[in-house]
Amino acid sequence: MSDNNFKTHISVQNLNVHYGKNHILKNINIDIPDKKLTAIIGPSGCGKTTLLKSFNRLLDTSQSPMVTGKVVVNGENIFDPKVEITHLRKKMGLLSQRPYPLPMSIYDNVAYGPKIHGLRGKKNIDEIVEHYLRKASLWEEVKDRLHTPAVRLSIGQQQRLCMARGLAVEPDIILGDEPTSALDPHSTQSIEAMFNSLKENYTIIVVTHILRQARRIADYIMFMYMGELIEHGPAEQILDDPKEKMTKEYIQGIIS
Amino acid sequence: METKSKVSYYRVNKNRYAKNGMMVLTILACSLIVLIVVGLTIRSAPILFSRPLSELLFSTEWKPFKGQFGFAPFIVGTFAVTGVAVVIAVPLCLLTAIYLSEYASSRVTRFVNPFIDVLSGIPSIIFGVWGILLVVPFISKYIAPLFNVSSNGYTVLAGGLVLSIMIFPIIINVLLEVFKTVPNEMKDASLSLGATKWQTVKKVLLKRALPGVIAAFVLGLSRAFGETMAVLMVTGNVSKLPKSLMDPTYTLPSLIANNYGEMLSIPMYDSALLLASLILLMIILFFNIISRIILVKIERNYQ
Numbered sequence: 001m002s003d004n005n006f007k008t009h010i011s012v013q014n015l016n017v018h019y020g021k022n023h024i025l026k027n028i029n030i031d032i033p034d035k036k037l038t039a040i041i042g043p044s045g046c047g048k049t050t051l052l053k054s055f056n057r058l059l060d061t062s063q064s065p066m067v068t069g070k071v072v073v074n075g076e077n078i079f080d081p082k083v084e085i086t087h088l089r090k091k092m093g094l095l096s097q098r099p100y101p102l103p104m105s106i107y108d109n110v111a112y113g114p115k116i117h118g119l120r121g122k123k124n125i126d127e128i129v130e131h132y133l134r135k136a137s138l139w140e141e142v143k144d145r146l147h148t149p150a151v152r153l154s155i156g157q158q159q160r161l162c163m164a165r166g167l168a169v170e171p172d173i174i175l176g177d178e179p180t181s182a183l184d185p186h187s188t189q190s191i192e193a194m195f196n197s198l199k200e201n202y203t204i205i206v207v208t209h210i211l212r213q214a215r216r217i218a219d220y221i222m223f224m225y226m227g228e229l230i231e232h233g234p235a236e237q238i239l240d241d242p243k244e245k246m247t248k249e250y251i252q253g254i255i256s
Numbered sequence: 257m258e259t260k261s262k263v264s265y266y267r268v269n270k271n272r273y274a275k276n277g278m279m280v281l282t283i284l285a286c287s288l289i290v291l292i293v294v295g296l297t298i299r300s301a302p303i304l305f306s307r308p309l310s311e312l313l314f315s316t317e318w319k320p321f322k323g324q325f326g327f328a329p330f331i332v333g334t335f336a337v338t339g340v341a342v343v344i345a346v347p348l349c350l351l352t353a354i355y356l357s358e359y360a361s362s363r364v365t366r367f368v369n370p371f372i373d374v375l376s377g378i379p380s381i382i383f384g385v386w387g388i389l390l391v392v393p394f395i396s397k398y399i400a401p402l403f404n405v406s407s408n409g410y411t412v413l414a415g416g417l418v419l420s421i422m423i424f425p426i427i428i429n430v431l432l433e434v435f436k437t438v439p440n441e442m443k444d445a446s447l448s449l450g451a452t453k454w455q456t457v458k459k460v461l462l463k464r465a466l467p468g469v470i471a472a473f474v475l476g477l478s479r480a481f482g483e484t485m486a487v488l489m490v491t492g493n494v495s496k497l498p499k500s501l502m503d504p505t506y507t508l509p510s511l512i513a514n515n516y517g518e519m520l521s522i523p524m525y526d527s528a529l530l531l532a533s534l535i536l537l538m539i540i541l542f543f544n545i546i547s548r549i550i551l552v553k554i555e556r557n558y559q
Contacts, residue, residue, distance in 0.1 A: 058444050
Protein backbone atom coordinates (compact mmCIF):
# COMPACT_ATOMS: atom_id res chain seq x y z
CA MET A 1 0.00 0.00 0.00
CA SER A 2 2.72 2.45 0.90
CA ASP A 3 5.08 3.82 -1.67
CA ASN A 4 8.51 2.59 -0.73
CA ASN A 5 10.38 5.30 -2.56
CA PHE A 6 9.63 7.66 0.28
CA LYS A 7 11.23 7.89 3.66
CA THR A 8 8.59 8.41 6.29
CA HIS A 9 8.35 9.64 9.81
CA ILE A 10 4.61 9.79 10.18
CA SER A 11 2.94 6.46 9.82
CA VAL A 12 -0.76 5.92 10.42
CA GLN A 13 -1.80 2.37 11.22
CA ASN A 14 -5.42 1.18 11.50
CA LEU A 15 -6.54 4.50 12.89
CA ASN A 16 -10.19 4.73 13.92
CA VAL A 17 -11.75 7.73 15.62
CA HIS A 18 -15.24 7.81 17.08
CA TYR A 19 -17.03 10.80 18.55
CA GLY A 20 -19.84 9.22 20.52
CA LYS A 21 -21.78 7.21 17.93
CA ASN A 22 -20.16 8.92 14.94
CA HIS A 23 -17.42 6.94 13.27
CA ILE A 24 -15.31 9.81 11.92
CA LEU A 25 -12.17 8.04 10.72
CA LYS A 26 -12.43 4.50 9.39
CA ASN A 27 -9.38 2.32 9.42
CA ILE A 28 -6.84 4.76 8.01
CA ASN A 29 -3.48 3.36 6.93
CA ILE A 30 -0.82 5.51 5.34
CA ASP A 31 2.84 6.43 5.50
CA ILE A 32 3.28 10.14 4.95
CA PRO A 33 6.30 10.92 2.79
CA ASP A 34 9.12 12.82 4.42
CA LYS A 35 10.15 16.32 3.27
CA LYS A 36 7.26 16.56 0.87
CA LEU A 37 4.03 18.44 0.82
CA THR A 38 1.10 16.12 1.24
CA ALA A 39 -2.36 17.48 0.58
CA ILE A 40 -5.43 15.87 2.08
CA ILE A 41 -8.38 16.49 -0.20
CA GLY A 42 -12.01 15.52 -0.03
CA PRO A 43 -15.48 16.98 0.46
CA SER A 44 -16.31 18.74 3.73
CA GLY A 45 -17.16 16.43 6.58
CA CYS A 46 -14.99 13.62 5.23
CA GLY A 47 -12.67 13.62 8.24
CA LYS A 48 -9.75 15.57 6.76
CA THR A 49 -9.41 17.89 9.73
CA THR A 50 -9.89 15.10 12.27
CA LEU A 51 -7.09 13.16 10.62
CA LEU A 52 -4.85 16.22 10.67
CA LYS A 53 -5.60 16.89 14.34
CA SER A 54 -4.90 13.30 15.26
CA PHE A 55 -1.30 13.87 14.13
CA ASN A 56 -0.62 16.19 17.04
CA ARG A 57 -3.31 14.79 19.33
CA LEU A 58 -5.26 18.00 19.47
CA LEU A 59 -8.31 15.76 19.38
CA ASP A 60 -7.96 15.58 23.14
CA THR A 61 -9.23 19.07 23.71
CA SER A 62 -12.71 18.58 22.27
CA GLN A 63 -15.26 16.06 23.58
CA SER A 64 -13.31 12.95 24.47
CA PRO A 65 -13.09 10.89 21.30
CA MET A 66 -12.47 7.15 21.20
CA VAL A 67 -9.30 6.35 19.30
CA THR A 68 -7.96 2.97 18.25
CA GLY A 69 -4.94 2.22 16.10
CA LYS A 70 -1.65 4.05 15.94
CA VAL A 71 -0.08 7.21 14.66
CA VAL A 72 3.66 6.66 14.76
CA VAL A 73 5.82 9.76 14.62
CA ASN A 74 9.57 9.20 14.62
CA GLY A 75 9.02 5.72 15.98
CA GLU A 76 6.67 6.71 18.82
CA ASN A 77 2.95 5.96 18.89
CA ILE A 78 1.50 9.30 19.89
CA PHE A 79 -1.67 7.79 21.29
CA ASP A 80 0.39 5.86 23.80
CA PRO A 81 -0.61 7.44 27.14
CA LYS A 82 3.03 7.39 28.22
CA VAL A 83 4.09 9.76 25.47
CA GLU A 84 4.82 13.29 26.66
CA ILE A 85 2.51 15.13 24.34
CA THR A 86 4.08 18.57 24.75
CA HIS A 87 7.39 17.29 23.32
CA LEU A 88 5.56 15.75 20.43
CA ARG A 89 3.60 18.86 19.62
CA LYS A 90 6.78 20.90 19.63
CA LYS A 91 7.83 18.91 16.55
CA MET A 92 4.74 20.08 14.67
CA GLY A 93 3.70 23.56 13.70
CA LEU A 94 0.00 24.12 13.15
CA LEU A 95 -1.74 26.62 10.89
CA SER A 96 -5.46 26.71 11.51
CA GLN A 97 -8.32 27.77 9.22
CA ARG A 98 -8.42 31.25 10.65
CA PRO A 99 -5.32 32.78 12.18
CA TYR A 100 -5.49 32.89 15.96
CA PRO A 101 -2.74 35.18 17.20
CA LEU A 102 -2.23 34.88 20.94
CA PRO A 103 -3.44 37.85 23.02
CA MET A 104 -0.06 39.58 23.13
CA SER A 105 2.28 41.61 20.95
CA ILE A 106 3.68 40.54 17.58
CA TYR A 107 7.08 40.01 19.18
CA ASP A 108 5.68 37.96 22.05
CA ASN A 109 3.70 35.77 19.67
CA VAL A 110 6.87 34.60 17.96
CA ALA A 111 8.84 34.47 21.23
CA TYR A 112 6.07 32.49 22.96
CA GLY A 113 7.12 29.02 21.78
CA PRO A 114 10.87 29.35 22.37
CA LYS A 115 10.20 30.91 25.78
CA ILE A 116 7.90 28.17 27.03
CA HIS A 117 10.54 25.68 26.03
CA GLY A 118 13.05 27.47 28.20
CA LEU A 119 14.90 29.92 25.93
CA ARG A 120 16.20 32.89 27.91
CA GLY A 121 18.17 36.01 27.11
CA LYS A 122 16.84 39.03 25.27
CA LYS A 123 19.48 38.84 22.56
CA ASN A 124 18.75 35.22 21.70
CA ILE A 125 15.05 35.87 21.60
CA ASP A 126 15.44 39.02 19.51
CA GLU A 127 17.41 37.03 16.96
CA ILE A 128 14.86 34.25 16.80
CA VAL A 129 11.97 36.65 16.42
CA GLU A 130 13.66 38.48 13.56
CA HIS A 131 14.78 35.28 11.86
CA TYR A 132 11.37 33.67 11.79
CA LEU A 133 9.49 36.84 10.94
CA ARG A 134 11.81 37.14 7.94
CA LYS A 135 11.21 33.52 7.06
CA ALA A 136 7.45 34.19 7.08
CA SER A 137 8.15 37.31 4.93
CA LEU A 138 6.55 39.53 7.53
CA TRP A 139 9.60 41.28 9.00
CA GLU A 140 9.64 44.29 6.68
CA GLU A 141 5.97 45.00 7.38
CA VAL A 142 6.13 44.81 11.16
CA LYS A 143 9.67 45.62 12.24
CA ASP A 144 8.66 49.09 13.46
CA ARG A 145 5.72 47.90 15.52
CA LEU A 146 6.89 44.63 17.02
CA HIS A 147 5.42 45.52 20.40
CA THR A 148 1.92 46.37 19.26
CA PRO A 149 -0.87 43.83 19.75
CA ALA A 150 -0.88 41.12 17.08
CA VAL A 151 -4.64 41.40 16.60
CA ARG A 152 -4.14 44.75 14.88
CA LEU A 153 -2.48 43.07 11.88
CA SER A 154 -4.52 42.27 8.79
CA ILE A 155 -5.79 38.73 8.60
CA GLY A 156 -3.21 37.76 5.96
CA GLN A 157 -0.43 39.17 8.11
CA GLN A 158 -1.84 37.33 11.11
CA GLN A 159 -1.64 34.02 9.26
CA ARG A 160 1.99 34.69 8.34
CA LEU A 161 2.62 35.60 11.98
CA CYS A 162 1.10 32.26 13.00
CA MET A 163 3.48 30.63 10.54
CA ALA A 164 6.45 32.43 12.10
CA ARG A 165 5.22 31.46 15.56
CA GLY A 166 4.95 27.82 14.53
CA LEU A 167 8.37 27.74 12.87
CA ALA A 168 10.01 29.33 15.90
CA VAL A 169 9.74 26.12 17.94
CA GLU A 170 11.76 24.41 15.21
CA PRO A 171 9.35 21.68 14.18
CA ASP A 172 10.07 18.98 11.58
CA ILE A 173 6.47 18.87 10.52
CA ILE A 174 4.01 21.58 9.53
CA LEU A 175 0.29 20.92 9.65
CA GLY A 176 -2.10 23.22 7.81
CA ASP A 177 -5.86 23.02 8.24
CA GLU A 178 -7.20 24.85 5.18
CA PRO A 179 -4.76 27.60 6.08
CA THR A 180 -5.78 29.92 3.27
CA SER A 181 -9.55 29.59 3.48
CA ALA A 182 -10.01 32.91 5.30
CA LEU A 183 -7.42 34.82 3.25
CA ASP A 184 -7.55 37.10 0.24
CA PRO A 185 -5.89 35.89 -3.00
CA HIS A 186 -2.70 37.86 -2.39
CA SER A 187 -2.14 36.45 1.10
CA THR A 188 -3.06 33.01 -0.18
CA GLN A 189 -0.34 33.33 -2.76
CA SER A 190 2.27 34.28 -0.20
CA ILE A 191 1.33 31.38 2.09
CA GLU A 192 1.51 28.96 -0.85
CA ALA A 193 4.88 30.36 -1.88
CA MET A 194 6.07 29.85 1.67
CA PHE A 195 4.94 26.22 1.61
CA ASN A 196 6.77 25.67 -1.65
CA SER A 197 10.01 26.99 -0.22
CA LEU A 198 9.62 25.22 3.13
CA LYS A 199 9.01 21.76 1.79
CA GLU A 200 12.69 21.13 1.20
CA ASN A 201 13.27 21.10 4.92
CA TYR A 202 9.93 20.20 6.43
CA THR A 203 7.32 17.54 6.09
CA ILE A 204 4.16 19.46 5.35
CA ILE A 205 0.61 18.18 5.52
CA VAL A 206 -2.13 20.51 4.31
CA VAL A 207 -5.85 19.96 4.34
CA THR A 208 -7.49 21.72 1.45
CA HIS A 209 -10.76 21.59 -0.39
CA ILE A 210 -9.43 23.60 -3.32
CA LEU A 211 -8.22 21.27 -6.03
CA ARG A 212 -6.32 24.00 -7.83
CA GLN A 213 -4.41 24.68 -4.64
CA ALA A 214 -3.56 21.00 -4.32
CA ARG A 215 -2.30 21.09 -7.90
CA ARG A 216 -0.17 24.17 -7.18
CA ILE A 217 1.53 22.98 -4.01
CA ALA A 218 1.18 19.24 -3.43
CA ASP A 219 3.75 16.52 -4.12
CA TYR A 220 1.54 13.82 -2.74
CA ILE A 221 -2.21 13.65 -2.34
CA MET A 222 -4.57 11.71 -0.12
CA PHE A 223 -8.23 11.62 -1.13
CA MET A 224 -10.72 10.99 1.65
CA TYR A 225 -14.43 10.37 1.48
CA MET A 226 -16.85 9.71 4.36
CA GLY A 227 -14.07 8.96 6.84
CA GLU A 228 -12.23 6.56 4.58
CA LEU A 229 -8.95 7.02 2.80
CA ILE A 230 -9.98 6.19 -0.76
CA GLU A 231 -6.74 6.71 -2.63
CA HIS A 232 -3.31 8.25 -2.21
CA GLY A 233 -0.31 8.72 -4.40
CA PRO A 234 1.92 11.28 -6.14
CA ALA A 235 0.01 14.45 -6.97
CA GLU A 236 0.08 14.17 -10.76
CA GLN A 237 -1.12 10.61 -10.67
CA ILE A 238 -4.08 11.36 -8.35
CA LEU A 239 -5.08 14.50 -10.22
CA ASP A 240 -4.58 13.30 -13.78
CA ASP A 241 -4.96 9.58 -13.62
CA PRO A 242 -6.87 8.50 -10.52
CA LYS A 243 -7.37 4.79 -10.16
CA GLU A 244 -10.52 4.84 -8.05
CA LYS A 245 -13.84 5.78 -9.56
CA MET A 246 -14.71 7.96 -6.58
CA THR A 247 -11.52 9.97 -6.83
CA LYS A 248 -12.17 10.53 -10.51
CA GLU A 249 -15.70 11.74 -9.81
CA TYR A 250 -14.50 14.09 -7.09
CA ILE A 251 -11.81 15.57 -9.30
CA GLN A 252 -14.29 16.03 -12.12
CA GLY A 253 -16.66 17.72 -9.69
CA ILE A 254 -19.37 15.05 -9.86
CA ILE A 255 -19.30 14.39 -6.11
CA SER A 256 -18.49 17.12 -3.68
CA MET B 257 -54.85 47.42 -2.02
CA GLU B 258 -56.35 49.67 0.60
CA THR B 259 -56.79 46.95 3.19
CA LYS B 260 -53.30 45.78 2.52
CA SER B 261 -51.77 49.15 3.28
CA LYS B 262 -53.94 49.44 6.42
CA VAL B 263 -52.61 46.15 7.72
CA SER B 264 -49.04 47.20 7.14
CA TYR B 265 -49.65 50.51 8.96
CA TYR B 266 -50.94 48.53 11.87
CA ARG B 267 -47.71 46.54 11.98
CA VAL B 268 -45.56 49.64 11.75
CA ASN B 269 -47.49 51.40 14.50
CA LYS B 270 -47.29 48.37 16.74
CA ASN B 271 -43.55 48.38 16.29
CA ARG B 272 -43.39 52.08 17.13
CA TYR B 273 -45.48 51.69 20.31
CA ALA B 274 -43.41 48.75 21.40
CA LYS B 275 -40.20 50.68 20.85
CA ASN B 276 -41.41 53.74 22.75
CA GLY B 277 -42.87 51.68 25.55
CA MET B 278 -39.67 49.78 26.06
CA MET B 279 -37.65 52.98 25.94
CA VAL B 280 -39.77 54.51 28.71
CA LEU B 281 -39.29 51.41 30.86
CA THR B 282 -35.55 51.49 30.28
CA ILE B 283 -35.34 55.15 31.23
CA LEU B 284 -37.41 54.45 34.33
CA ALA B 285 -35.07 51.67 35.42
CA CYS B 286 -31.99 53.81 34.83
CA SER B 287 -33.44 56.86 36.59
CA LEU B 288 -33.97 54.79 39.75
CA ILE B 289 -30.31 55.13 40.65
CA VAL B 290 -30.55 58.90 40.26
CA LEU B 291 -33.72 59.00 42.34
CA ILE B 292 -32.09 56.95 45.09
CA VAL B 293 -29.00 59.17 45.21
CA VAL B 294 -31.14 62.34 45.24
CA GLY B 295 -33.42 60.96 47.95
CA LEU B 296 -30.57 59.86 50.17
CA THR B 297 -28.75 63.16 49.71
CA ILE B 298 -31.81 65.20 50.66
CA ARG B 299 -32.45 63.12 53.74
CA SER B 300 -28.84 63.17 54.87
CA ALA B 301 -28.46 66.88 54.16
CA PRO B 302 -29.19 67.96 57.78
CA ILE B 303 -26.19 66.11 59.17
CA LEU B 304 -24.01 66.98 56.18
CA PHE B 305 -24.60 70.70 56.75
CA SER B 306 -24.30 70.63 60.53
CA ARG B 307 -20.83 69.09 60.69
CA PRO B 308 -17.70 69.22 58.54
CA LEU B 309 -17.42 66.26 56.15
CA SER B 310 -13.96 65.41 57.48
CA GLU B 311 -15.35 64.91 60.97
CA LEU B 312 -18.11 62.67 59.69
CA LEU B 313 -15.78 60.53 57.61
CA PHE B 314 -12.69 60.36 59.79
CA SER B 315 -13.87 60.67 63.38
CA THR B 316 -14.06 57.42 65.28
CA GLU B 317 -16.47 58.74 67.93
CA TRP B 318 -19.92 57.27 67.47
CA LYS B 319 -22.04 58.61 70.32
CA PRO B 320 -25.43 59.54 68.93
CA PHE B 321 -26.71 60.63 72.36
CA LYS B 322 -23.97 63.22 72.57
CA GLY B 323 -24.49 64.19 68.96
CA GLN B 324 -21.18 62.67 67.83
CA PHE B 325 -21.39 60.86 64.54
CA GLY B 326 -18.03 59.53 63.31
CA PHE B 327 -18.41 57.01 60.52
CA ALA B 328 -14.77 55.88 60.41
CA PRO B 329 -15.30 52.63 62.39
CA PHE B 330 -18.08 51.56 60.03
CA ILE B 331 -16.28 52.51 56.86
CA VAL B 332 -13.11 50.74 58.00
CA GLY B 333 -15.18 47.79 59.20
CA THR B 334 -16.92 47.47 55.83
CA PHE B 335 -13.62 47.58 53.94
CA ALA B 336 -11.96 45.16 56.36
CA VAL B 337 -14.67 42.50 56.13
CA THR B 338 -14.98 42.87 52.36
CA GLY B 339 -11.20 42.87 51.95
CA VAL B 340 -10.84 39.63 53.89
CA ALA B 341 -13.66 38.08 51.86
CA VAL B 342 -12.10 39.04 48.53
CA VAL B 343 -8.59 37.94 49.55
CA ILE B 344 -9.99 34.53 50.43
CA ALA B 345 -12.35 34.31 47.45
CA VAL B 346 -10.03 35.41 44.60
CA PRO B 347 -7.58 32.51 44.58
CA LEU B 348 -10.19 29.90 45.43
CA CYS B 349 -12.65 31.06 42.77
CA LEU B 350 -10.00 31.49 40.13
CA LEU B 351 -8.55 28.03 40.65
CA THR B 352 -11.97 26.39 40.88
CA ALA B 353 -13.14 28.06 37.68
CA ILE B 354 -9.92 27.16 35.85
CA TYR B 355 -10.27 23.56 36.95
CA LEU B 356 -13.89 23.33 35.88
CA SER B 357 -13.40 25.00 32.52
CA GLU B 358 -10.04 23.60 31.45
CA TYR B 359 -9.22 20.39 33.29
CA ALA B 360 -12.36 18.69 34.54
CA SER B 361 -14.11 16.18 32.29
CA SER B 362 -17.66 16.97 31.30
CA ARG B 363 -18.89 14.35 33.77
CA VAL B 364 -17.27 16.21 36.67
CA THR B 365 -18.65 19.59 35.61
CA ARG B 366 -22.14 18.18 35.22
CA PHE B 367 -21.86 16.88 38.78
CA VAL B 368 -20.35 20.01 40.33
CA ASN B 369 -22.41 22.76 38.65
CA PRO B 370 -25.65 22.02 40.57
CA PHE B 371 -23.74 22.39 43.85
CA ILE B 372 -22.53 25.83 42.87
CA ASP B 373 -26.03 26.83 41.80
CA VAL B 374 -27.53 25.66 45.07
CA LEU B 375 -24.85 27.55 46.97
CA SER B 376 -25.82 30.74 45.17
CA GLY B 377 -29.47 30.25 46.06
CA ILE B 378 -29.00 29.84 49.82
CA PRO B 379 -30.54 32.77 51.74
CA SER B 380 -28.01 34.88 53.60
CA ILE B 381 -29.67 34.24 56.96
CA ILE B 382 -28.64 30.59 56.63
CA PHE B 383 -25.04 31.58 56.03
CA GLY B 384 -25.36 33.74 59.15
CA VAL B 385 -26.63 30.87 61.27
CA TRP B 386 -23.95 28.59 59.88
CA GLY B 387 -21.40 31.29 60.76
CA ILE B 388 -22.60 31.46 64.35
CA LEU B 389 -22.74 27.71 64.75
CA LEU B 390 -19.44 26.85 63.09
CA VAL B 391 -17.19 29.69 62.10
CA VAL B 392 -17.48 31.79 65.25
CA PRO B 393 -16.71 28.96 67.70
CA PHE B 394 -13.95 27.69 65.41
CA ILE B 395 -12.26 31.08 65.48
CA SER B 396 -12.64 31.51 69.23
CA LYS B 397 -11.37 27.99 70.01
CA TYR B 398 -8.69 27.35 67.41
CA ILE B 399 -7.69 30.42 65.43
CA ALA B 400 -7.54 33.05 68.17
CA PRO B 401 -5.25 30.96 70.46
CA LEU B 402 -2.84 30.61 67.53
CA PHE B 403 -2.29 34.36 67.70
CA ASN B 404 -2.35 34.46 71.50
CA VAL B 405 -5.49 36.54 71.74
CA SER B 406 -8.71 35.74 73.46
CA SER B 407 -11.77 36.32 71.35
CA ASN B 408 -15.37 35.24 71.48
CA GLY B 409 -15.10 34.57 67.77
CA TYR B 410 -17.32 37.43 66.61
CA THR B 411 -14.65 39.09 64.49
CA VAL B 412 -13.63 40.68 61.20
CA LEU B 413 -12.25 37.29 60.21
CA ALA B 414 -15.59 35.55 60.84
CA GLY B 415 -17.40 38.12 58.71
CA GLY B 416 -14.83 37.83 55.94
CA LEU B 417 -14.95 34.02 55.93
CA VAL B 418 -18.73 33.82 55.77
CA LEU B 419 -18.85 36.54 53.16
CA SER B 420 -16.20 34.90 50.97
CA ILE B 421 -18.29 31.75 50.74
CA MET B 422 -21.36 33.80 49.89
CA ILE B 423 -19.67 35.51 46.95
CA PHE B 424 -18.05 32.26 45.79
CA PRO B 425 -20.81 31.00 43.46
CA ILE B 426 -21.49 34.31 41.74
CA ILE B 427 -17.79 34.84 40.98
CA ILE B 428 -17.28 31.27 39.77
CA ASN B 429 -20.29 31.41 37.48
CA VAL B 430 -19.20 34.68 35.93
CA LEU B 431 -15.63 33.37 35.52
CA LEU B 432 -16.91 30.25 33.78
CA GLU B 433 -18.89 32.38 31.33
CA VAL B 434 -15.85 34.56 30.75
CA PHE B 435 -13.58 31.58 30.08
CA LYS B 436 -16.09 30.27 27.54
CA THR B 437 -15.50 33.37 25.41
CA VAL B 438 -11.85 32.42 24.80
CA PRO B 439 -11.86 30.50 21.49
CA ASN B 440 -10.72 26.89 21.66
CA GLU B 441 -8.60 27.48 18.58
CA MET B 442 -6.58 30.06 20.48
CA LYS B 443 -5.87 27.59 23.26
CA ASP B 444 -5.10 24.94 20.61
CA ALA B 445 -2.60 27.34 19.03
CA SER B 446 -0.74 27.52 22.33
CA LEU B 447 -0.95 23.76 22.92
CA SER B 448 0.24 23.01 19.38
CA LEU B 449 3.46 24.88 20.15
CA GLY B 450 4.10 22.38 22.91
CA ALA B 451 2.83 24.47 25.81
CA THR B 452 1.38 22.57 28.74
CA LYS B 453 -2.19 23.21 29.80
CA TRP B 454 -1.00 25.21 32.79
CA GLN B 455 1.20 27.43 30.61
CA THR B 456 -1.74 27.91 28.27
CA VAL B 457 -3.98 28.86 31.19
CA LYS B 458 -1.51 31.39 32.56
CA LYS B 459 -0.36 32.99 29.34
CA VAL B 460 -3.34 32.71 27.03
CA LEU B 461 -6.56 32.03 28.91
CA LEU B 462 -6.05 34.42 31.81
CA LYS B 463 -4.48 37.06 29.65
CA ARG B 464 -7.25 37.03 27.11
CA ALA B 465 -9.95 36.81 29.80
CA LEU B 466 -8.42 39.43 32.11
CA PRO B 467 -11.10 42.12 31.62
CA GLY B 468 -13.80 39.58 32.39
CA VAL B 469 -11.90 38.25 35.39
CA ILE B 470 -11.70 41.75 36.83
CA ALA B 471 -15.39 42.28 36.14
CA ALA B 472 -16.20 39.05 37.96
CA PHE B 473 -14.33 40.16 41.05
CA VAL B 474 -15.83 43.63 41.05
CA LEU B 475 -19.25 42.01 40.90
CA GLY B 476 -18.33 39.87 43.90
CA LEU B 477 -16.90 42.91 45.65
CA SER B 478 -20.09 44.94 45.16
CA ARG B 479 -22.14 42.07 46.46
CA ALA B 480 -19.82 41.76 49.47
CA PHE B 481 -19.96 45.46 50.34
CA GLY B 482 -23.71 45.42 50.60
CA GLU B 483 -24.23 42.05 52.27
CA THR B 484 -25.99 42.64 55.56
CA MET B 485 -27.63 39.81 57.37
CA ALA B 486 -24.88 37.19 57.56
CA VAL B 487 -22.21 39.77 58.37
CA LEU B 488 -24.34 41.40 61.04
CA MET B 489 -24.71 38.04 62.74
CA VAL B 490 -21.03 37.16 63.04
CA THR B 491 -19.00 40.36 63.39
CA GLY B 492 -20.00 41.37 66.90
CA ASN B 493 -21.17 44.88 65.94
CA VAL B 494 -18.93 47.03 68.12
CA SER B 495 -18.46 50.56 66.87
CA LYS B 496 -14.73 50.73 67.37
CA LEU B 497 -11.92 50.72 64.85
CA PRO B 498 -10.80 47.09 64.44
CA LYS B 499 -7.06 46.75 65.01
CA SER B 500 -6.69 43.19 63.82
CA LEU B 501 -8.66 40.43 62.17
CA MET B 502 -9.44 39.14 65.66
CA ASP B 503 -11.32 42.29 66.68
CA PRO B 504 -15.05 42.68 66.40
CA THR B 505 -16.30 45.23 63.93
CA TYR B 506 -19.42 46.92 62.64
CA THR B 507 -20.17 47.42 58.95
CA LEU B 508 -22.25 50.12 57.28
CA PRO B 509 -25.06 47.77 56.18
CA SER B 510 -25.22 46.26 59.67
CA LEU B 511 -25.40 49.71 61.23
CA ILE B 512 -28.35 50.67 59.04
CA ALA B 513 -30.18 47.38 59.45
CA ASN B 514 -29.74 47.28 63.22
CA ASN B 515 -30.80 50.82 63.96
CA TYR B 516 -33.07 52.21 61.31
CA GLY B 517 -36.57 52.56 62.67
CA GLU B 518 -35.41 52.62 66.28
CA MET B 519 -34.26 55.47 68.47
CA LEU B 520 -35.19 57.93 65.78
CA SER B 521 -36.08 60.45 68.49
CA ILE B 522 -32.38 61.19 68.86
CA PRO B 523 -31.68 64.35 66.85
CA MET B 524 -29.84 63.75 63.59
CA TYR B 525 -29.87 59.96 64.06
CA ASP B 526 -32.18 59.34 61.14
CA SER B 527 -30.12 61.62 58.96
CA ALA B 528 -26.90 59.90 60.06
CA LEU B 529 -28.20 56.46 59.08
CA LEU B 530 -29.23 57.72 55.66
CA LEU B 531 -25.79 59.23 55.27
CA ALA B 532 -24.43 55.75 56.01
CA SER B 533 -26.51 54.44 53.10
CA LEU B 534 -25.23 57.20 50.87
CA ILE B 535 -21.62 56.44 51.78
CA LEU B 536 -22.17 52.75 51.03
CA LEU B 537 -23.71 53.56 47.68
CA MET B 538 -20.82 55.87 46.83
CA ILE B 539 -18.26 53.20 47.70
CA ILE B 540 -19.96 50.72 45.37
CA LEU B 541 -20.30 53.30 42.59
CA PHE B 542 -16.65 54.21 42.99
CA PHE B 543 -15.53 50.61 42.56
CA ASN B 544 -17.76 50.15 39.54
CA ILE B 545 -16.34 53.24 37.86
CA ILE B 546 -12.76 52.21 38.63
CA SER B 547 -13.35 48.77 37.17
CA ARG B 548 -14.85 50.30 34.01
CA ILE B 549 -11.75 52.43 33.57
CA ILE B 550 -9.48 49.42 34.02
CA LEU B 551 -11.53 47.36 31.56
CA VAL B 552 -11.38 50.03 28.89
CA LYS B 553 -7.61 50.35 29.33
CA ILE B 554 -7.03 46.61 29.06
CA GLU B 555 -9.28 46.22 26.07
CA ARG B 556 -7.53 49.03 24.29
CA ASN B 557 -4.23 47.21 24.78
CA TYR B 558 -5.23 43.78 23.61
CA GLN B 559 -8.24 44.01 21.36
